[in-house]
Each structure stands twice: as structure tokens, then as C-alpha cells.
Amino acid sequence: MGTVTVMRGNPLSVPWALLLAVIGAAFIVLGFIFPVGAEFPGGRVLDIVLWTIAVIVSVPGWLLAFAIIRSTRKARRQPIGEVPDELPEPPSDHDPAQVAVLVGEGRPSRRAVAGMLLALADRGALEIEEYGDKIVVRMKPGTEPANDREKLVLDGLRDNAAPNGDVIGPPIWNRPVRWWGAFARDARNQAMKDGLVDPAIPFLAFTIGFTFTALGVSFAMFERVLVFVGIIPFAIGFTHALANIGGYKLTHSGRELTAKWAAYARYLAEQGSVRDVGPAAVAIWGPNLAYGVVLGQAERAAVPLTPGATEEDVPTPFETVARF
Numbered sequence: 001m002g003t004v005t006v007m008r009g010n011p012l013s014v015p016w017a018l019l020l021a022v023i024g025a026a027f028i029v030l031g032f033i034f035p036v037g038a039e040f041p042g043g044r045v046l047d048i049v050l051w052t053i054a055v056i057v058s059v060p061g062w063l064l065a066f067a068i069i070r071s072t073r074k075a076r077r078q079p080i081g082e083v084p085d086e087l088p089e090p091p092s093d094h095d096p097a098q099v100a101v102l103v104g105e106g107r108p109s110r111r112a113v114a115g116m117l118l119a120l121a122d123r124g125a126l127e128i129e130e131y132g133d134k135i136v137v138r139m140k141p142g143t144e145p146a147n148d149r150e151k152l153v154l155d156g157l158r159d160n161a162a163p164n165g166d167v168i169g170p171p172i173w174n175r176p177v178r179w180w181g182a183f184a185r186d187a188r189n190q191a192m193k194d195g196l197v198d199p200a201i202p203f204l205a206f207t208i209g210f211t212f213t214a215l216g217v218s219f220a221m222f223e224r225v226l227v228f229v230g231i232i233p234f235a236i237g238f239t240h241a242l243a244n245i246g247g248y249k250l251t252h253s254g255r256e257l258t259a260k261w262a263a264y265a266r267y268l269a270e271q272g273s274v275r276d277v278g279p280a281a282v283a284i285w286g287p288n289l290a291y292g293v294v295l296g297q298a299e300r301a302a303v304p305l306t307p308g309a310t311e312e313d314v315p316t317p318f319e320t321v322a323r324f
Helices: 014-033 043-077 096-103 111-123 148-159 180-193 203-220 225-245 252-271 279-285 287-294 299-305
Strands: 126-131 134-139 166-169 197-199 248-250
Touching (some): 043 203, 096 111, 096 180, 096 252, 111 126, 111 148, 111 279, 111 287, 111 299, 126 279, 134 148, 180 197, 248 252, 252 287, 279 287, 279 299
Antiparallel strands (some): 126 134, 134 166
């Protein structure tokens, strides 16, 4: 069987996927309770014919689905290119939140928020100052976010700001960070668009398989109008929810780039320059500190800027656990 080229897309978020599945299921149930539609003569013979058509229609969809799954698995198993033991510069221009997605294989840690704060400071959108144990984050007037995750962080800072506009900590985040889910999802979706991360359960393949099955079954259930209406949204919603719940995997490109970020993490570990500095040191260390917090190399800078972090909440340095 030849290689199948797969177009990537992002599954619907769990609430929307479940809503679609529930609506479809409700129509299906109602269709069995209230069989509204035309009744065709033919009895058992017609039923056998219609269900035979349902199977014939379903089979090509699942053949294509399994071809996509096979192709995806083959691509994931391909060896990555040679990567230096250490890299002195960030290997890509992805922001710290996207790097956190790679490190967490689709599930970034909250260190991503600290990394984004430091990246904004490095860009000149924020000022971070330290006075003893006190940390002051000051937003500059007219600061514009470059993407939705930056907007979420900046809006979160405004919610925690004192009347003069300064955010004083630690902790920086005094209010619940209810936007964390949207932040993580936005970073992960961007990584998916870049072809770095995919759902562990290939939702495109299962969507094709279940859609063909639903189409086939709809022939057999055509006399039940509500079942006919509900079966497609149920199949799509169910597969999208399954893709979200099933976790994520790095693509071949994602594994290759993650290996390079691990090499950069080893460089930071060897240098040790960002290990014991606070957030204000971003003025000196710039991206090394911003990326260091999501790579487990700059814990002193990460803790006060991470929502819900404690001194005990210390991740294993990235370069010691990464496997490719």
C-alpha cells in the first residue's frame, strides 16, 4: 500500500465535540422512539439489501482510514537527523509556549506562562524589576499582543494589577487563572498548524471511517428521519472528542525540533548562567532566560511568574528526560 498524504487539522475542543455528539445522539434516540418517515414495503429482504449497502459504503472509508493510520505511524517511527550534543542558540523562533508544547508532547506545563512573560519583557512590551524579594511587572502603554496567547497573558496581568497599573508579587497571579485552558489550547493548535504535534488518535482517519459508516447506516435507517439527521453529527463529534481525550504525539518534524531544543537545554545546563537568576535578569539574558524556564533550567525565575507554582514544583530538567 502506498504512502497517504495527510492534511492536518485541529480537532474541535472537547466541549464543542461533546455537544455535537450529544445533539446527534439525541436525534438518534428520538428517531427510534418516534419513527417519523416513509415506510417502504419489502420487509426482511429490503432490510438485508439496505444493510448490505451500508457495509459496502463503509468499507472504503475504513480502508482509507487505516491507510492514513499506517502512514502516520510510519512517519513517526522514522529516525531523525543528526543533532549536535549542544546548541548555543535557540533552534527556532517558536515562542516559549510552543516550546512548552513540544516539551510536554502536546500538554504544556504552566511554566509556559512564565516563559511568555519573560519573552514579552525581552521584546520590550513589559518591564520586570526586582527589589529584594518583591517583583514588579510593569506593562508599557500601547502594548499590543502578537497572538491570542499573548493577549491572554496581558489581560491576565491587567486583572492582577494595582491601581497604578503595576503587578506586584510574588505571587504575580493573585486571581484564578481561568484562561489557562484557552492559553494551552492556542499554543497547541499553533504547533499542530506547524506540523509539530498531532492527536495520538488520528482524528482525521477516524472521522473518515465513522463518516463513511454513518453514511452507509443512513441508507439502512432512511425511513427514520431523525436517526438519519443525527448520525453524521454524532460520528463527527465523537471522533473529535476521542482525539482530544486520547492525548497527543510529536510528529517526525516535532521530534526533530524537540531534539534540537534538548540540545539547547543541555547548553544552558552546561553554562549554568540562568540557573540562579531572578525574572529581572531577562534584561541581561533575554531569550536564554525566557526559554530556560520552560526547559527546566531557570527555576528561580520561573516560580514567581508561574500560576500556582511553589518552590517544590520543580520539573526535571528537560535534557535529562527527553527521548526521541
